[in-house]
Amino acid sequence: MTTATDAVNPYLLLTPGPLTTTATVKEAMLRDWCTWDAEYNTLVQRIRARLVALATPAPGFTAILMQGSGTFSVESVVTTALPPTGRLLVLANGAYGQRMAAIARRCGVACGVLDSLEHHHPDLERLDNALSADPNITHVGMVHCETTTGMLNPVAAAGHIVRAHRRSFIVDAMSSFGGIPMDMDAMGADYLISSANKCIQGVPGFGFVIARRSVLAPTRMQARSLSLDLYDQWHTMEQQNGKWRFTSPTHVVRAFAQALDELEIEGGIEARHRRYCENHALLVDGMTRLGFAPLLPPHLRSPIITAFESPKAPAYDFQRFYAALKAAGFVIYPGKVTSADTFRIGNIGNVYPADIQRLIAAVAKARFW
Numbered sequence: 001m002t003t004a005t006d007a008v009n010p011y012l013l014l015t016p017g018p019l020t021t022t023a024t025v026k027e028a029m030l031r032d033w034c035t036w037d038a039e040y041n042t043l044v045q046r047i048r049a050r051l052v053a054l055a056t057p058a059p060g061f062t063a064i065l066m067q068g069s070g071t072f073s074v075e076s077v078v079t080t081a082l083p084p085t086g087r088l089l090v091l092a093n094g095a096y097g098q099r100m101a102a103i104a105r106r107c108g109v110a111c112g113v114l115d116s117l118e119h120h121h122p123d124l125e126r127l128d129n130a131l132s133a134d135p136n137i138t139h140v141g142m143v144h145c146e147t148t149t150g151m152l153n154p155v156a157a158a159g160h161i162v163r164a165h166r167r168s169f170i171v172d173a174m175s176s177f178g179g180i181p182m183d184m185d186a187m188g189a190d191y192l193i194s195s196a197n198k199c200i201q202g203v204p205g206f207g208f209v210i211a212r213r214s215v216l217a218p219t220r221m222q223a224r225s226l227s228l229d230l231y232d233q234w235h236t237m238e239q240q241n242g243k244w245r246f247t248s249p250t251h252v253v254r255a256f257a258q259a260l261d262e263l264e265i266e267g268g269i270e271a272r273h274r275r276y277c278e279n280h281a282l283l284v285d286g287m288t289r290l291g292f293a294p295l296l297p298p299h300l301r302s303p304i305i306t307a308f309e310s311p312k313a314p315a316y317d318f319q320r321f322y323a324a325l326k327a328a329g330f331v332i333y334p335g336k337v338t339s340a341d342t343f344r345i346g347n348i349g350n351v352y353p354a355d356i357q358r359l360i361a362a363v364a365k366a367r368f369w
């Protein structure tokens with residue numbers, strides 16, 4: 001199976017979202033959808049229940065949908081979950097961990113950062129020591145797949161430590177949820193955040209949070225923002241059977257429901273994970289044969305997105321490389337690592353091993369240096 005490109009879709013998005021979606025997901029948006037009735041509300045309730053089921057088999061969890069891109073959902077958690085006296089500790093090893101800390105600082109939430117630099121896993125002994133030393137830390141935040149480098153972080157091991165210290169654990173699983181099997185209860189997470197346009201393979205327009213009810217319930221009136229008040233959004237969805245407080249992205253929600261159906265048809269998260277792993281293995285193998293070096297060693301990589309070191313050849317130029325691949329039907333992603341010159345290629349979305357093989361052939365042709 002490959003994903004056809006045509007006049008309407010002249011290239012595949014090999015990016016961490018928005019990503020390549022199926023024609024049927026896009027078709028779900030080709031009509032006007034009403035919002036103030038039972039049919040729509042039932043659809044929202046069903047999406048919420050399905051998200052909880054994908055996140056954990058354990059009881060006691062709920063899902064909240066939130067307008068905006070994924071960052072809005074991270075912001076809604078950080079600015080709602082922590083009480084005025086709370087303190088957040090972020091384990092950061094890339095731009096998205098740093099962004100969680102930046103949200104806290106901007107919104108007046110006390111925050112510290114344990115920075116392990118972009119090439120390393122967070123130091124969990126330092127986490128353990130920090131939690132022992134500072135009883136004022138109430139929450140720990142961490143990114144599951146750090147999309148900056150493509151690193152897969154040890155969330156379950158960190159969650160184990162956070163739980164042992166009886167603090168709350170916030171996991172940004174934006175780029176991994178739906179593409180990597182996980183059980184948020186087993187990983188000790190109280191909040192797990194993702195968005196419509198990543199591994200569920202929907203289109204951009206809202207994010208979602210799966211939360212432990214007993215942790216979310218006491219957060220009423222804590223939010224530093226009205227529109228991003230996670231508790232209020234939850235309360236309204238619960239009390240009014242799936243109603244959003246403010247205009248919901250109806251078309252995007254319809255497309256998301258279709259994307260969830262298609263995830264199920266594919267065989268669920270396990271099957272999607274296998275496809276992504278196959279894509280990733282072909283990508284790394286093909287690029288390595290062409291002389292490109294992955295930034296991270298194998299044990300730190302994710303099957304989501306891969307950072308490659310930029311070629312050292314003086315004639316190499318990312319913009320030119322990018323344009324050549326785009327003309328050949330593939331959009332890749334610029335680098336985001338601060339300490340190295342890289343570019344990134346994602347392999348999530350409606351993308352198949354045969355597409356990756358075509359990509360490798362296109363890369364071989366596109367090299368001009």
Ligand SMILES: *Cc1c(COP(=O)(O)O)cnc(C)c1O
Nearest residue numbers: 069070071096145147172174175
């Ligand atoms: C995509 C992503 C986000 C959210 O980014 P938006 O541009 O706001 O959608 C947050 N964290 C991670 C790890 C991501 O990959």
